Amino acid sequence: MKTFNCVFISFVFLLINLYSQTNSWIYKSNMPTARTFLSHTILDNKLYVIGGCPTTNATNKVEVYDPSSDSWSSVSNLPTALCYSMSCTYQNKIYVFGGAPGMWSNAGKSVYVFDSQTGIWTQKSDMPFEIGGGGIAIVGDTIYIIGGGPKASSPPNNKLIAYHPDIDNWSLKANLPTARNLLSACVFDGKIYAIGGTTDDWENLFYKVVEMYDPTTNTWTRKSDMPSGRYSSIVCVVDGLIYVIGGRAGTLSSTKNEAYDPIADSWRIKTSMQQSRTGLVGGNIENRIYVAGGHQGPPILFLSSCEEYFPDISEVKIESDFFTNKIKLHQNFPNPFNPSTKISWQSPVSGQQTIKLFDVLGREIETIVDGYFDAGLHSTLYIVHSTLPSGVYFYQLKAVDPSTSSGKSFIQTKKMILIK
16 A cells, blocks of 8 residues: 555656646756757757857857756767758768758758767768758658758759668659748658748748658648748657747747647647747657757847747547547546556447557557447457557547448547556
8 A cells, every 4th residue: 555655646746747847948058059050860868959050151060968967068070061951860870961051152962970979970972952951851761851952042942852871872752842941841650741941032931831741652742731931940749749849930030839730630829939049959858849049130149048848748639520529539547557548439320440559759559449339338448568668648549430431530539648
């Protein structure tokens, strides 16, 4: 009984701590070098900040933020000074693509790889085109560079090029429907989302457009527009939502924080940053979002500040008009749970129904239920397998409407928390 009480009290304090911090921003230690139009990636739960412009010319500095100690350190410099480059992590190495030596300079084709274990940079095969300010995303063993352009003052391209790091070569994919520069990109459930951006008319044109690329079919699909058009924002995925933070609309830097739900194809307004930023960097480390750098203006004020955001952990709920308020997915109980929890749902008609489990990045983990069910209330006992780590997960009910020839579906998603 004493052990149970201790566990229960610890859990209560955990929830109080979670809810007291959610949906809020706090300042952290400043980045050593104020700069904008820098690139970034996450490696070993640290934010690597790469290049950028501390003036109108680029730097080759690489600085690393460790949230666990709220401290910054430096690692080996880039082989060349770059801004507008595109960076990512693949197999514990950092890849840096393209970029330019200054704000108004022509972009290059170079590809550099950093080994954090040895501190050594090496060079790989050049990109097919000169690109800076493009989006970047990884699906499987392929790195995609999306849009961008040869120069900030030049019309952007609509290219989608794929780099295959295991064999160090490039291929062309279906063109981005909307050519744009300084866009943002991320991956959810194996698909790439290209968000926002601008053209050489960056003072007057700031896109709201969201386009989704499916690598398996090599096709693009238009999705719901952003609430507010912006470029030079950062995007990251937390708890099944794509957060689009900061950026610029015309001559104004923004504090805006808007979250896109890719399952419902809808947007939500979230708590704004404390400081407006264009050309910032940021990412998700253990379900907290960290942003750093960028600039305000004009006149340009280069920023070194760093902010931490803990998104809210409210229930994610998605409904279509099919069976609204008639079919229902219930909250699992107990929640949080370990090692098992009961999932219940009810349907007014018989039909094919599935329940699948996803992680916070939208990746499918397993199918919990898949079969034909009569009308009524149903439940299943979900027993977690031993390799699943503690964390937040989503379980999603999909029920096909048997009365429609098109197979219209109801989809509802809820959150569960596993604590081991």
